[in-house]
Amino acid sequence: MDDFTDSLAEKKKHLDAFTLSLFGRTKAGKSTIREALTNGNGNTIGKGAQRTTRDILEYNWNGLRLLDVPGFEAFKGDEDADKAHDIIDQSDMIMFLTSDDSVQPGEFDEMSRLQELNKHFFVVMNVKYNLLNPQTEQPDQKEIRRFLKRPEKVFEFDRLSEHRKHIRSYVKKHLNIDHVEVIWIHAQSAFLSTLEELQEISEDLWDKSRLDTVYSKIAKEVNRSGKHRRVLTFYDSTVHFIDTIEKMLWEEQRLIRSQALFMVKKRAELKRFFDSFIPDGNERIEQNAAKLYSPIKQWVPYFVEEYIGKKDIHSVLQSNLKEKAKHIEKMMNNHMKELINELQSFLTEFTRQYQYDINSITLDSKNMSDFKKGQIGRVLKWGGVTLSGFSAGAFIAATAGWGAANVWNPVGWIALGASTVVGLISWFVSDYESKKWKKAKKDAKKDLLEHIEELERKTKGSYKAWFYENITKKGRREMLDKVEVYIDSLFFVADQLREKANTINELKEKINKQLFAHLLKLEGVNCEAYQLIRVAREQGVATKILVPSEWYLDGKTNIGLDNICGEHVMLVSETSDLRTQLANALYPATIEPDQVKIIRDGDRVTAKVNVPNSLKGLVIGKKGVNIRLAGQLCQVKIELNKG
CATH class of the missing domain: 3.40.50.300 (P-loop containing nucleotide triphosphate hydrolases)
Structure with missing residues (x-):
C-alpha cells in the first residue's frame, strides 16, 4: 500500500x-x-x-x-x-x-x-x-x-x-x-x-x-487519445494493483482450502491408525504378559516338589520371584517402549508427509503477475510449524515418565502373594499327616498358581489401564482434537480470504466503472459511473459492459476504445430476457436467444447454450476469455452443448 x-x-x-x-x-x-x-x-x-x-x-x-x-x-x-x-x-x-x-x-x-x-x-x-x-x-x-x-x-x-x-x-x-x-x-x-x-x-x-514520422506518431496519439491515456495511467495502475491483491487472495484461499481438504484425509488416516493400533496394542500387552508369566507357572510345580517342607522355602521363593519380577518389569517396559516407538514413528511419518505436501505447493508467478517480494504463500508457513509441534512430539510429555511413574509394582504383589502361600505351606507341614502330603502339595501348587495368575491379571490390567488413559483416551483424543481444530482454522481462514477477495472484486468493479464512464465521456457519451450496471473485465485483454436498455444500443456495440485501451471493449444492453442478454454478451459469436436455456436452482443460475462445433472456439474465445466475461457480465454459469 x-x-x-x-x-x-x-x-x-x-x-x-x-x-x-x-x-x-x-x-x-x-x-x-x-x-x-x-x-x-x-x-x-x-x-x-x-x-x-x-x-x-x-x-x-x-x-x-x-x-x-x-x-x-x-x-x-x-x-x-x-x-x-x-x-x-x-x-x-x-x-x-x-x-x-x-x-x-x-x-x-x-x-x-x-x-x-x-x-x-x-x-x-x-x-x-x-x-x-x-x-x-x-x-x-x-x-x-x-x-x-x-x-x-x-x-x-x-x-x-x-x-x-x-x-x-x-x-x-x-x-x-x-x-x-x-x-x-x-x-x-x-x-x-x-x-x-x-x-x-x-x-x-x-x-x-525520418524522425518526423516519430513526431507525427506521437502528435497523433496525444491529440487523439492523450486525455484517454492520462485517465488510463491513473485508473489502470490502480486496477492492476487491486487485481493483483484479489488474485493473491483467491490463490491463497485455494491453497489453504486444498490444505484443509488434505488434512481431512489425514485426519481419517489418523483415526484409522488409532482404531487399529489401540486394539492391537492391548492384544500385544496381553500376549507379552502371558508369555512372561508362562515360565513362572511352569516353575511352580518344580518349586513345590523341591522345597515344600524345607526351612528355606520362604527365602528361595522370595528370591526367585523377586528376580522374575525384575525380568517381567524390564521386559514389559521394553514392550511398552516398542509400542510408543511405533506410535511415534507413525506420527513422525504423518508429519513428514504433511510437511512435504505443504512445502511442495508452488505458485504460478505468471498468474500472480509476479507480486512483489514473494508475498504469496507466507500465510501457509505457520501451518508447518503448528502441526509439527503437536504430531510426533505431542506424546513425548505423555510418555516420558511412564517407566518412572511406578504405575506397576509386580515385586510388591508377588511378595505379598508369596508370603500368603508360604504361610499355607507351613500350615500344611505342621498340621497334616503324611498320608495327606500328596493333597497338600496339590493344594499348594493350586494356591500358588492362582496367586500368580492374579498377579498376571493385575500386570495386564495395570499396563492396559495406562495404555487406555494415556493413548486410547488422552493421546487419541488430543491428537484428533488438535487436527480438527487445525482443519477448522484452515477452513475459517480460507472463508475469510474468499470474503475479502469478493470485497476486493467489488471495489475493482467500482473503479472500472469510474474508468469507463470517464472514457465514454471523452468519447462524447454523457454518462455517470452508476449508470454502468456491470463491468466484466480482464485488463489488457477484453471488457464487456452492461448498460441500461434506454441507451438504445443494437444489443451489442463496439465503441472506439479498443485501440486506446489496448483491449476489446463492448457494450451490451440490459434486457428483461436473460437469454437475449447472454446471447448478445457472447459476441463476437453469433448466438440466437433460442439457443440458450436458463436453469435456476435457488440463487444458482446456469445457462446451457447449444453451440455448433464451428462456433465453439469463437464462443469460448482465446484462453476462455469470451465465455468467462459473458458469464461474469450476466452472472450465470455457462455450459456449452453441441448444437
Whole structure:
C-alpha cells in the first residue's frame, strides 16, 4: 500500500504532463534519439559502451514529459527492476527502441517482464549507418553526401521489412500484442541536423532521418487519445494493483482450502491408525504378559516338589520371584517402549508427509503477475510449524515418565502373594499327616498358581489401564482434537480470504466503472459511473459492459476504445430476457436467444447454450476469455452443448 500510495503521489506531480518513456537495449541509440528530439548538445550520447544511461533522465519536450530509461542490461537487481516498473506505471505511452544491426527476441522478452500494465506501445528501429569518421569521430562529409543522395540504400526496404516481420512476431509472442507499429529512422542524422556546423544541410539531414514520422506518431496519439491515456495511467495502475491483491487472495484461499481438504484425509488416516493400533496394542500387552508369566507357572510345580517342607522355602521363593519380577518389569517396559516407538514413528511419518505436501505447493508467478517480494504463500508457513509441534512430539510429555511413574509394582504383589502361600505351606507341614502330603502339595501348587495368575491379571490390567488413559483416551483424543481444530482454522481462514477477495472484486468493479464512464465521456457519451450496471473485465485483454436498455444500443456495440485501451471493449444492453442478454454478451459469436436455456436452482443460475462445433472456439474465445466475461457480465454459469 505504501508503494501504491507513493506511485499515485508521483503521478499527481505530473497531472498536466503526457509522459512518454523511451525503453530499449543498451547501444540501440536511445540517447541519440533523445538528444535529437530535445535539441541536446550530444554530451550524453555514448561511445558504444554498455550501460551508458545509468539513471532515468527526465526532459520536458514540446509540452511532453520524456523519460529516458536505462537499457535492459542495466537492470541487474530487484531495485533496478522496481525502478523500471515505476517508470512504466507513470508512462502514458512507451516507445521501444531497437536497431537493425541485431534484433533479438530477448529484447522483447525482457520488455514483457516489465510491461505488466496496459500501455500503448510502438517500436522505433534505428538503422545503424555511421556518418562519422571512425578516427576523428567527427561528421564525415563524404558519407553524409552519399546518405543524402541515396537514403534508400540505408533504408533498404526488403531488408528492413524482414526485420519488421521478425519484430512483430516477437512482440506477439512475448507481449501478446497482435499488431505493433514499427517506424524506421536514422537517429544519427537527426542528431547531426542539430549541429551548428551542419546548419546548411540540417533540414535535409532531419528530413532523411525520418524522425518526423516519430513526431507525427506521437502528435497523433496525444491529440487523439492523450486525455484517454492520462485517465488510463491513473485508473489502470490502480486496477492492476487491486487485481493483483484479489488474485493473491483467491490463490491463497485455494491453497489453504486444498490444505484443509488434505488434512481431512489425514485426519481419517489418523483415526484409522488409532482404531487399529489401540486394539492391537492391548492384544500385544496381553500376549507379552502371558508369555512372561508362562515360565513362572511352569516353575511352580518344580518349586513345590523341591522345597515344600524345607526351612528355606520362604527365602528361595522370595528370591526367585523377586528376580522374575525384575525380568517381567524390564521386559514389559521394553514392550511398552516398542509400542510408543511405533506410535511415534507413525506420527513422525504423518508429519513428514504433511510437511512435504505443504512445502511442495508452488505458485504460478505468471498468474500472480509476479507480486512483489514473494508475498504469496507466507500465510501457509505457520501451518508447518503448528502441526509439527503437536504430531510426533505431542506424546513425548505423555510418555516420558511412564517407566518412572511406578504405575506397576509386580515385586510388591508377588511378595505379598508369596508370603500368603508360604504361610499355607507351613500350615500344611505342621498340621497334616503324611498320608495327606500328596493333597497338600496339590493344594499348594493350586494356591500358588492362582496367586500368580492374579498377579498376571493385575500386570495386564495395570499396563492396559495406562495404555487406555494415556493413548486410547488422552493421546487419541488430543491428537484428533488438535487436527480438527487445525482443519477448522484452515477452513475459517480460507472463508475469510474468499470474503475479502469478493470485497476486493467489488471495489475493482467500482473503479472500472469510474474508468469507463470517464472514457465514454471523452468519447462524447454523457454518462455517470452508476449508470454502468456491470463491468466484466480482464485488463489488457477484453471488457464487456452492461448498460441500461434506454441507451438504445443494437444489443451489442463496439465503441472506439479498443485501440486506446489496448483491449476489446463492448457494450451490451440490459434486457428483461436473460437469454437475449447472454446471447448478445457472447459476441463476437453469433448466438440466437433460442439457443440458450436458463436453469435456476435457488440463487444458482446456469445457462446451457447449444453451440455448433464451428462456433465453439469463437464462443469460448482465446484462453476462455469470451465465455468467462459473458458469464461474469450476466452472472450465470455457462455450459456449452453441441448444437
